[in-house]
Amino acid sequence: MSNRYELNKNLAQMLKGGVIMDVTNEEEAIIAEKAGACAVMALERVPADIRRDGGVARMSDPKMIKSIQRAVSIPVMAKVRIGHFVEAQILEAIEIDYIDESEVLTPADNLNHIDKTKFKVPFVCGARDLGEALRRIGEGASMIRTKGEAGTGDVVEAVKHMRTMNADIRKIASMDEEELMTAAKEMGAPFDLIKYVHENKRLPVVNFAAGGIATPADAALMMQLGCDGVFVGSGIFKSGNPQKRAEAIVKAVTYYNDPIMLAELSEDLGEAMSGISVQSLNENSKLADRGW
Amino acid sequence: MKIGVLAMQGAFIEHINALKTLDINGIPIRYKDEIEEIDGLIIPGGESTSIGKLIKIYGLGEVIKERIVKGLPVWGTCAGMIILAKHIVNSDITHIPLMDIEVVRNGYGRQLGSFSKDVEIKGIEGGAFPMVFIRAPYIERVGEKVQVLAEIDEKIVAARENNILATSFHPELTDDLRMHRYFINMINERTNR
Numbered sequence: 001m002s003n004r005y006e007l008n009k010n011l012a013q014m015l016k017g018g019v020i021m022d023v024t025n026e027e028e029a030i031i032a033e034k035a036g037a038c039a040v041m042a043l044e045r046v047p048a049d050i051r052r053d054g055g056v057a058r059m060s061d062p063k064m065i066k067s068i069q070r071a072v073s074i075p076v077m078a079k080v081r082i083g084h085f086v087e088a089q090i091l092e093a094i095e096i097d098y099i100d101e102s103e104v105l106t107p108a109d110n111l112n113h114i115d116k117t118k119f120k121v122p123f124v125c126g127a128r129d130l131g132e133a134l135r136r137i138g139e140g141a142s143m144i145r146t147k148g149e150a151g152t153g154d155v156v157e158a159v160k161h162m163r164t165m166n167a168d169i170r171k172i173a174s175m176d177e178e179e180l181m182t183a184a185k186e187m188g189a190p191f192d193l194i195k196y197v198h199e200n201k202r203l204p205v206v207n208f209a210a211g212g213i214a215t216p217a218d219a220a221l222m223m224q225l226g227c228d229g230v231f232v233g234s235g236i237f238k239s240g241n242p243q244k245r246a247e248a249i250v251k252a253v254t255y256y257n258d259p260i261m262l263a264e265l266s267e268d269l270g271e272a273m274s275g276i277s278v279q280s281l282n283e284n285s286k287l288a289d290r291g292w
Numbered sequence: 293m294k295i296g297v298l299a300m301q302g303a304f305i306e307h308i309n310a311l312k313t314l315d316i317n318g319i320p321i322r323y324k325d326e327i328e329e330i331d332g333l334i335i336p337g338g339e340s341t342s343i344g345k346l347i348k349i350y351g352l353g354e355v356i357k358e359r360i361v362k363g364l365p366v367w368g369t370c371a372g373m374i375i376l377a378k379h380i381v382n383s384d385i386t387h388i389p390l391m392d393i394e395v396v397r398n399g400y401g402r403q404l405g406s407f408s409k410d411v412e413i414k415g416i417e418g419g420a421f422p423m424v425f426i427r428a429p430y431i432e433r434v435g436e437k438v439q440v441l442a443e444i445d446e447k448i449v450a451a452r453e454n455n456i457l458a459t460s461f462h463p464e465l466t467d468d469l470r471m472h473r474y475f476i477n478m479i480n481e482r483t484n485r
Contacts, residue, residue, distance in 0.1 A: 003408060006424075007403075007407070007408065007424070008403070008406075010406070010462070010465050011403055011406065011426050011427065013303045013337075013465065014302055014303055014337050014338050014370070014371075014426055015339075016301070016302060016303060016305070016338075017300070017338070018338065018339060034341075034345075035345075036341065036342040036345040037342070038301055038338065038342050069402075073397055074339050074341060074342075075402075075403065075427065092404075095403075095404050096402075097427070098403070120404055121403060121404060122403060250345075250346070251346070251349070253301075254300050254301060254322065254346055255322065
């Protein structure tokens with residue numbers, strides 16, 4: 001692998017133990033930075049609004065992204081549609097720190113993802129299980145996030161995807177070497193990466209949790225399940241007191257194993273985002289099913 | 293010997309693993325009472341704004357400062373260097389301002405400016421050291437008592453002031469353990485004094 005790929009994986013390592021927050025303007029970006037976010041995701045509409053508005057969701061206006069880059073000193077990420085390599089070229093041109101090839105936007109290619117090895121900037125991609133994660137890493141992703149179900153405020157899918165990932169890793173780790181090729185075939189994952197997971201008992205890149213995290217307890221739950229950090233999308237700026245909630249989630253990711261601290265942090269945060277239960281969604285409105 | 297690794301946010305596991313390879317017990321530090329028990333402290337890479345905020349709120353910053361003033365060996369990598377700097381360019385916020393250096397945050401720009409390079413370090417034998425810079429800071433100016441250990445194109449990337457060591461780069465992201473040994477020697481020098 002190239003040196004650039006190593007540097008890109010290294011940046012994800014620096015984000016660990018942190019919270020990456022969705023922000024839609026400079027003011028929100030500054031609130032996020034002050035609250036202790038380790039990076040921000042610049043986008044025009046948070047997933048809850050994308051879900052409500054319907055229509056086609058695309059890459060954000062570069063002008064808006066640049067204004068956020070000027071407003072904060074922490075890394076700035078932005079989303080492109082699955083398979084839309086020109087949106088990715090545009091974000092690389094404005095020197096974005098990380099591109100999220102995201103199922104939250106409307107896919108531009110219904111069969112293929114971006115060949116991320118053609119880019120110098122790093123990519124993070126969503127995954128529901130080990131096979132999907134390793135396909136994205138095979139395409140050049142240098143960071144993974146479990147998908148969850150964005151814009152719902154319901155953590156159930158994030159938990160499901162993290163548990164599936166962990167179970168898949170345990171399974172591969174405990175296999176005989178003879179069984180690895182068939183596992184690669186069944187999971188639809190590159191053989192060399194299956195071998196890596198077998199030998200190292202972990203993903204070759206950092207793995208954050210995403211999609212439905214709305215409270216400090218949700219964030220700590222995902223950390224206790226073994227993720228390296230969390231993305232919070234609609235959960236902060238769709239809540240009653242964004243600043244306080246943002247700070248509380250940052251603290252909860254550091255002190256995720258300390259229930260007394262978590263109890264303190266969870267007090268008096270105002271209203272959480274109202275949310276939609278994933279169970280009430282019909283199958284074709286699930287964003288997590290986008291991705292191949 | 294117990295070396296604490298500040299575990300608020302960032303790449304602290306990598307330092308703990310590097311110490312483990314050297315048979316040293318690296319302890320993640322999240323509470324101020326844990327700082328009393330350690331012989332040295334590493335402040336790792338991550339985001340200095342996140343780390344700085346958390347050590348302030350939970351009172352670790354003050355306790356760490358007191359111990360460093362009394363001689364505790366400390367090593368800041370990347371964000372850790374910013375945490376220890378007395379002056380930060382374009383910022384009036386400082387964190388544990390004990391090292392007489394002026395640092396430039398994101399000195400090499402955004403992620404596209406991240407790079408690696410093999411460079412000699414004063415006091416580190418065995419040839420050039422593989423330096424990894426991730427959205428790294430550099431030191432623009434040092435005070436009289438600060439010893440410059442390494443420079444790239446006249447930008448200072450490693451320096452020491454008595455018991456305080458700072459590097460812009462990340463030895464914990466490589467297999468080269470010489471910088472960790474150097475820090476362990478700083479701790480031994482102090483305890484054997």
